[in-house]
Amino acid sequence: MSKTVFLTGATGFVGGATLRCLVARNYTVIAALRNGSQLLQNKFSTINVDSIDGATSWKNGLTGVDVVIHAAARVHVMNDTETDPLAAFRRVNVEGTVNLARQAASAGVRRFIFISSIKVNGESTDLGVTYSPEDTPAPADPYGISKMEAEERLRELAVETGMEVVIIRPVLVYGPGVKANFQSMMRWLDKGIPLPFGAIHNRRSLVALDNLVDLIVTCINHPAAANQTFLVSDGEDLSTTQLLRKIALALGRTARLVPIPAGVLRGVATLLGRKALSNRLCGSLQVDISKTRSLLGWTPPVSADDALKATAQYFQESKKQ
Structure with a gap:
């Protein structure tokens, strides 16, 4: 029997892809939308909410639901204009998440899948060193802190x-x-x-949208997923130089990459006030997905090369519109 899934963030990048996958796999889906948002309704139901915080009422959407997938969040943004960014993140990502989860538990929901962030682990790793789900969290910005606090509260609620x-x-x-x-x-x-x-010799873990969605849907039914934390990637770590060359190949272009040492780039970026961007382009962030593979028997179904081809094709088609 198909399970009934309640999905938040259905108009977002990850949530939208998850919605399409759930519908394709014949799940009964209820999608939560912010008032004013619209989706072409086909084979799923919707409810509308004004905002997501500690006071949101979800009672109209949780009756008969087996699993909640919570993909909505206040996302990490550059140049945040909030006077107190951490309070803004906590309002949505912590209080909003816990409020939904508590109402879900009261409604008899069996499982709550929370889309968190690697930022709970931290911002970077040394080359060749990987994050694991068991590492002590070390978030470095308000977004990562809010995701960590939400995780902690959810574990308490599960108990x-x-x-x-x-x-x-x-x-x-x-x-x-x-x-x-x-x-x-x-x-x-x-x-x-x-x-x-x-000449960037870092290593970064990335995850194709299709691979992430496949793992999310796997966690709906897999008994071993209960009360676990999983990291997810394509299983193929790339340097920034390798990634750019692969993207160019997917676009049918030649990557014109000048071999400037990473140390020089970091220095220039710091002078220009773009240190965070240089860290992402020159630094490493690698994750270990061996637990995800072994506990769930899960393997990323899409290769990085194929995912990049699909990404490039969409980009080129969107230019024509």
């Missing part, structure tokens, strides 16, 4: 109520429709702009 909690911490997610820095890299490469990243 208190008996509702199973599954926590998934993705690394950088890419795929068709990706925005932000990843989209910018594709735009630069597509235009043939020379980039100073031809």
